[in-house]
Amino acid sequence: MTLLKYLREEVMEANLELVRRGLVLYTFGNASGISRDEGLIAIKPSGVPYEKLKPENMVVTDLLGRVIDGDLRPSSDLATHLVLYEYFPTIGGVAHTHSEFATAWAQAMRPIPCFGTTHADYFSGQVPVTDSLSGEEIQGEYEKNTGMAICRAVAKDDGDKVPAVLVAGHGPFTWGATASEAAHNAVILESIARMAYHTVAIARDTFPIAKQLHDKHFLRRHGKKAYYGQSK
Amino acid sequence: MTLLKYLREEVMEANLELVRRGLVLYTFGNASGISRDEGLIAIKPSGVPYEKLKPENMVVTDLLGRVIDGDLRPSSDLATHLVLYEYFPTIGGVAHTHSEFATAWAQAMRPIPCFGTTHADYFSGQVPVTDSLSGEEIQGEYEKNTGMAICRAVAKDDGDKVPAVLVAGHGPFTWGATASEAAHNAVILESIARMAYHTVAIARDTFPIAKQLHDKHFLRRHGKKAYYGQSK
Amino acid sequence: MTLLKYLREEVMEANLELVRRGLVLYTFGNASGISRDEGLIAIKPSGVPYEKLKPENMVVTDLLGRVIDGDLRPSSDLATHLVLYEYFPTIGGVAHTHSEFATAWAQAMRPIPCFGTTHADYFSGQVPVTDSLSGEEIQGEYEKNTGMAICRAVAKDDGDKVPAVLVAGHGPFTWGATASEAAHNAVILESIARMAYHTVAIARDTFPIAKQLHDKHFLRRHGKKAYYGQSK
Amino acid sequence: MTLLKYLREEVMEANLELVRRGLVLYTFGNASGISRDEGLIAIKPSGVPYEKLKPENMVVTDLLGRVIDGDLRPSSDLATHLVLYEYFPTIGGVAHTHSEFATAWAQAMRPIPCFGTTHADYFSGQVPVTDSLSGEEIQGEYEKNTGMAICRAVAKDDGDKVPAVLVAGHGPFTWGATASEAAHNAVILESIARMAYHTVAIARDTFPIAKQLHDKHFLRRHGKKAYYGQSK
Numbered sequence: 013m014t015l016l017k018y019l020r021e022e023v024m025e026a027n028l029e030l031v032r033r034g035l036v037l038y039t040f041g042n043a044s045g046i047s048r049d050e051g052l053i054a055i056k057p058s059g060v061p062y063e064k065l066k067p068e069n070m071v072v073t074d075l076l077g078r079v080i081d082g083d084l085r086p087s088s089d090l091a092t093h094l095v096l097y098e099y100f101p102t103i104g105g106v107a108h109t110h111s112e113f114a115t116a117w118a119q120a121m122r123p124i125p126c127f128g129t130t131h132a133d134y135f136s137g138q139v140p141v142t143d144s145l146s147g148e149e150i151q152g153e154y155e156k157n158t159g160m161a162i163c164r165a166v167a168k169d170d171g172d173k174v175p176a177v178l179v180a181g182h183g184p185f186t187w188g189a190t191a192s193e194a195a196h197n198a199v200i201l202e203s204i205a206r207m208a209y210h211t212v213a214i215a216r217d218t219f220p221i222a223k224q225l226h227d228k229h230f231l232r233r234h235g236k237k238a239y240y241g242q243s244k
Numbered sequence: 245m246t247l248l249k250y251l252r253e254e255v256m257e258a259n260l261e262l263v264r265r266g267l268v269l270y271t272f273g274n275a276s277g278i279s280r281d282e283g284l285i286a287i288k289p290s291g292v293p294y295e296k297l298k299p300e301n302m303v304v305t306d307l308l309g310r311v312i313d314g315d316l317r318p319s320s321d322l323a324t325h326l327v328l329y330e331y332f333p334t335i336g337g338v339a340h341t342h343s344e345f346a347t348a349w350a351q352a353m354r355p356i357p358c359f360g361t362t363h364a365d366y367f368s369g370q371v372p373v374t375d376s377l378s379g380e381e382i383q384g385e386y387e388k389n390t391g392m393a394i395c396r397a398v399a400k401d402d403g404d405k406v407p408a409v410l411v412a413g414h415g416p417f418t419w420g421a422t423a424s425e426a427a428h429n430a431v432i433l434e435s436i437a438r439m440a441y442h443t444v445a446i447a448r449d450t451f452p453i454a455k456q457l458h459d460k461h462f463l464r465r466h467g468k469k470a471y472y473g474q475s476k
Numbered sequence: 477m478t479l480l481k482y483l484r485e486e487v488m489e490a491n492l493e494l495v496r497r498g499l500v501l502y503t504f505g506n507a508s509g510i511s512r513d514e515g516l517i518a519i520k521p522s523g524v525p526y527e528k529l530k531p532e533n534m535v536v537t538d539l540l541g542r543v544i545d546g547d548l549r550p551s552s553d554l555a556t557h558l559v560l561y562e563y564f565p566t567i568g569g570v571a572h573t574h575s576e577f578a579t580a581w582a583q584a585m586r587p588i589p590c591f592g593t594t595h596a597d598y599f600s601g602q603v604p605v606t607d608s609l610s611g612e613e614i615q616g617e618y619e620k621n622t623g624m625a626i627c628r629a630v631a632k633d634d635g636d637k638v639p640a641v642l643v644a645g646h647g648p649f650t651w652g653a654t655a656s657e658a659a660h661n662a663v664i665l666e667s668i669a670r671m672a673y674h675t676v677a678i679a680r681d682t683f684p685i686a687k688q689l690h691d692k693h694f695l696r697r698h699g700k701k702a703y704y705g706q707s708k
Numbered sequence: 709m710t711l712l713k714y715l716r717e718e719v720m721e722a723n724l725e726l727v728r729r730g731l732v733l734y735t736f737g738n739a740s741g742i743s744r745d746e747g748l749i750a751i752k753p754s755g756v757p758y759e760k761l762k763p764e765n766m767v768v769t770d771l772l773g774r775v776i777d778g779d780l781r782p783s784s785d786l787a788t789h790l791v792l793y794e795y796f797p798t799i800g801g802v803a804h805t806h807s808e809f810a811t812a813w814a815q816a817m818r819p820i821p822c823f824g825t826t827h828a829d830y831f832s833g834q835v836p837v838t839d840s841l842s843g844e845e846i847q848g849e850y851e852k853n854t855g856m857a858i859c860r861a862v863a864k865d866d867g868d869k870v871p872a873v874l875v876a877g878h879g880p881f882t883w884g885a886t887a888s889e890a891a892h893n894a895v896i897l898e899s900i901a902r903m904a905y906h907t908v909a910i911a912r913d914t915f916p917i918a919k920q921l922h923d924k925h926f927l928r929r930h931g932k933k934a935y936y937g938q939s940k
Contacts, residue, residue: 037435038428039473040362059473088464088472110362112435116442119359120450127815129878130736130806150456154464181453182361196734203733203808209442210812210905218816221877224846232784240784241735241755269667270660271705272594291705320696320704342594344667348674351591352682382688413685414593441674501899502892503937504826523937552928552936574826576899580906583823584914614920645917646825673906 020070026191042087045191057084095159100171105191113205118178132229136173258423274319277423289316327391332403337423345437350410364461368405490655506551509655521548559623564635569655577669582642596693600637722887738783741887753780791855796867801887809901814874828925832869
């Protein structure tokens, strides 16, 4: 149960980071984390105001989404999270928001081009947008099918390189090695979505930065020879 | 008098929510609530700064707008509220703001299209805009006629499904089962107004989401088989 | 000296209102107040950070701008204020900011059209923009000539009806019955500048509201038969 | 060591100013300061969250960027700072951010025109944008080459007159007589970037203000006959 306690606290903290950074309104959004060894997932309960959330309110489920521990219903987007955990074997956390500018790009159904090094520091390539779901997909297992649409938009091997996607007409999902990193990526995504929005407003014909500059910045942080930060 | 006390406190709280969420400036905006059993309405007084408001300052009127209890003048928009309470028999609260982006759509006299699931979660269809008032309507019972214009823009039966309208050249009115829900809807409206604004700035030719997706999200929250949140 | 103390405190408070509402950055902006009976003006000193300001730092001058009391230099825009006090005989305060959206309209050299009732509640007509100063006017008594350009843009009798102007390529000046009202009008001006900006972004071809609606709202607050607020 | 202590505290404070003004997110951005007499530079460490920073964490290097004192790695942009200190012999501080609007202009690869006196008060001319780096420059000494691109964009003698540049596809660098002034200029730059953005959104065809007005405002603050502020 120590593990559960730790996982819940980490997931709780990731959800609160979304609030602190202004990414969610009322009960919008949700973050989850997974313990792959135990086969357990902790996720925010559905529709509970953030100011009332406590770590013990995080709902714990198995990998099929069955509630293992907790009194509340899990987020209605749980099924989307499950698909992502299965598809990307190395990720440890998922976050979903309706943050203003990332959602605007998702609603406009346009991928976010990489216009600068801020984007390149975190995302190796444009942030893709999913196809729209078909009527059948919407009326069937909607949340699961949302996850499947994400998988079609991001190659299985690119999970670490492009840890974000825009669900068409809906909003962003991000992920990372932990719930905390997933939330962190949601914050960064909103920031680069804002800057890309303003960039095209200044000059519609702006083109993405050169691949060499893009790779330089991504690898300066994430490659084998990374030299950003204090780790060795 | 216990009822009056409760109604005033709820209306006071709804007005303060508009302040907390940055929807009003100085004395802008107003929220009201109704007790249909007693035939009483409580509403913010006209032109009093929010920081000086106390529950007992809420003005209580009958359904014709005559002051029953309270020392202050009611909001100058009271007559608009009265029309809405009469027209939509199930609503319990009304809110009016000049929030920045909803007002911009109202000034541009364009309905807000449903570009995404955030909108669909709350409003079943576009947020409509009223016709402009005629010279006669302006010089006659202006505030009442504003209410009548709202009624022409929203079908009587749609009050629960589209609890918001943009008054052309003026700003938004929202409503709900309670004063608190009316204020909540005002906050959501401003958020989806912002996102719709940014969406068309990214891609002028964005079209609304498919009706199936729209219905899915609205009913996931509001239909008989709703499964969002913790209620059963 | 009691009068001086009161005037300084009021002017200090008006300057702080500009800070609280996010209209000024660092030492930008200035507000002043006049006592016409005594022939004295109090104004913010030049280039002093707001967090260090105290009422006694407000510089007191006569109507020609000569320092009567105070150890600091008055705002470099004092000469502009002096022209306005002379031109509009009923005003008691002046405020100047570089607030973001009002300044953008001033830089674009476009008057702010009245697109809605928020604008009409405060300004009876569009907010005008001055002509650009000539080379001679810039190299001569620049700040005084800025005031003269404002006078050319607003009819002498319209001071109470349109208490704001945009100085081309510079920023807004507002005024009012007191320093406090001048600052209040600066806050309102920024708000309507934002909403007008967003309105034209949604629909370039938006036209101003009808004169009847404009007059209705302005007179609802400012006319002889005003019924907004609590005064009689 | 008293000097080192003072330099570190000043650099620490300049970095915190970037946080207070909303110019940086997480570990983004960096500010440095130089003591030319001692041949020492203090700079923010790489990738350390601002809330954990203490003055003693500032890394002290010599003019070649070799760490003289401190346990952490310096900012990965140190080499860019070094080039600027060598090129502009009178500057005492450098700041780099990814602030939202200045970065958008950098990403759009457009210089910021001087549309108003707010800009003219601080920058004598447009804020230039560098050329894009070549593939060789990116794969070689990237950060040093970024500095060289800045030098090509700003004449050596213009360091005091235009203390800011936009690195194409990256973001702004600013400088000043001290680290504190460099950070101050970063804040001002973001403000004028916002206002210029809004100006062109209102009117695409806005042209820069006349040179006479530009010079008047710049010299009112910075010329030999400056009369803004309290200094003599």
